[in-house]
Amino acid sequence: FTIIISRLINKQQLGTEVIMRYTLRLLTTQQFQRASGLIFALEFMRRKGFFKDDGITHSENPFTAGLWVGQSLTPNTFKDAKDMLTKLKDQKYAPNPFSVLECAWCKTSLAMDKYDGYKLTGTGKSAEFYFRCPERRCEFSDRIPVSVIDEYLYKNPPTLLLGTVDKFAQISWRKEPANFFGKNTGKVPSLIIQDELHLISGPLGSIV
Numbered sequence: 001f002t003i004i005i006s007r008l009i010n011k012q013q014l015g016t017e018v019i020m021r022y023t024l025r026l027l028t029t030q031q032f033q034r035a036s037g038l039i040f041a042l043e044f045m046r047r048k049g050f051f052k053d054d055g056i057t058h059s060e061n062p063f064t065a066g067l068w069v070g071q072s073l074t075p076n077t078f079k080d081a082k083d084m085l086t087k088l089k090d091q092k093y094a095p096n097p098f099s100v101l102e103c104a105w106c107k108t109s110l111a112m113d114k115y116d117g118y119k120l121t122g123t124g125k126s127a128e129f130y131f132r133c134p135e136r137r138c139e140f141s142d143r144i145p146v147s148v149i150d151e152y153l154y155k156n157p158p159t160l161l162l163g164t165v166d167k168f169a170q171i172s173w174r175k176e177p178a179n180f181f182g183k184n185t186g187k188v189p190s191l192i193i194q195d196e197l198h199l200i201s202g203p204l205g206s207i208v
Contacts, residue, residue, distance in 0.1 A: 002191045003042065003063065003159055011055040015187030016157040016180045023199040025069050025164050029099050031195070032067045032162045036104040036146050039065040039160055043145045044105070066158030067099055067148040068167050074099050076150040078127040082120050085129075089115055099148050103133040105140050117144075128152065154179050161189075165200065 003017045020035070022028040042063040049057045067074060075081040075097060084097045098118060102109050110117025112134040120129045129152060131144035147153055153161070154176035161180055171177045182188040 006190055007046075007056060007063075008051070008053070011053060011059055012061060013185075013187055014061055014157070015182055015185040016159065016161050016189050017187075018160045018191045018193070019180065019189050020160070020162045020193045020195060021165050021168070022162070023165050023196050025073050027196065028069055028162055028164050029067065029073060032065070032099065032146075033104070035160060035162060036065050036100075039063050039145055040105045040140065044139055047139070062145050063160075064145045064147065064156070064158040065160045065162070066146070066153045068150065068153060068161055068163030069099075069148075070164065070167070073097070074148040074150075075129075078120070078129055078149065078151050081129040081149055082127075085115065085118055085120055088118075098131075100131055100144070100146060103135065103138060103140060103144060104146075106133060106135055106138045108133055108135040108138060110134065150176075157185070165194075 006013060006017050020031065022031060045051065046056055046059075046063060051057065071080070075084050081098075088094050088096060096111070098110075100110065103117070108117075110131060110133070116134045117131055118129070119132055120127070122128055129147075129149050131146060132142060133140045133144060135141060147156070147158065157179050168177070175183075179185075180189070
């Protein structure tokens with residue numbers, strides 16, 4: 001509701017609208033997979049004109065979701081993504097480090113056709129990693145509206161950000177996470193949800 005209301009008020013608004021924080025990394029990835037379905041639905045509605053507003057329908061500002069967790073679960077940089085994708089293609093039984101295993105819209109595996117669902121383009125500062133659905137008939141065969149690479153998330157703050165509590169400690173050490181709180185856009189999140197609060201104790205409790 002918060003995401004929709006904000007978009008109706010300012011159709012061109014960029015920035016993170018909702019942040020959901022979790023205490024456990026595995027729980028965060030599981031919830032991310034569920035939340036992605038909601039973002040897919042919102043983006044489908046936007047593309048198809050459900051909001052009855054041409055400014056929203058034809059905007060280049062999609063609804064997106066981002067996963068902000070440690071490097072043990074997802075690559076944090078484009079270089080890491082390139083190395084991990086190369087390893088994934090070369091080794092038959094290598095573990096998939098990208099957390100997004102299938103299209104949340106049509107359930108097609110992103111590993112089809114030699115991992116065609118994982119796309120890395122450009123080099124250096126022009127590098128970009130994104131997901132696409134290998135099923136050509138899928139609404140999201142061009143691009144899936146989710147990201148798990150920190151480097152990309154900092155440049156393009158997602159509408160919905162799911163992250164672990166410990167990642168927020170980086171705000172004290174790095175300048176990039178401030179982008180989630182409106183440093184570049186002036187748009188601060190409208191809603192922050194802390195899940196599983198009873199699991200937080202000690203240093204983590206102090207951070208929160």
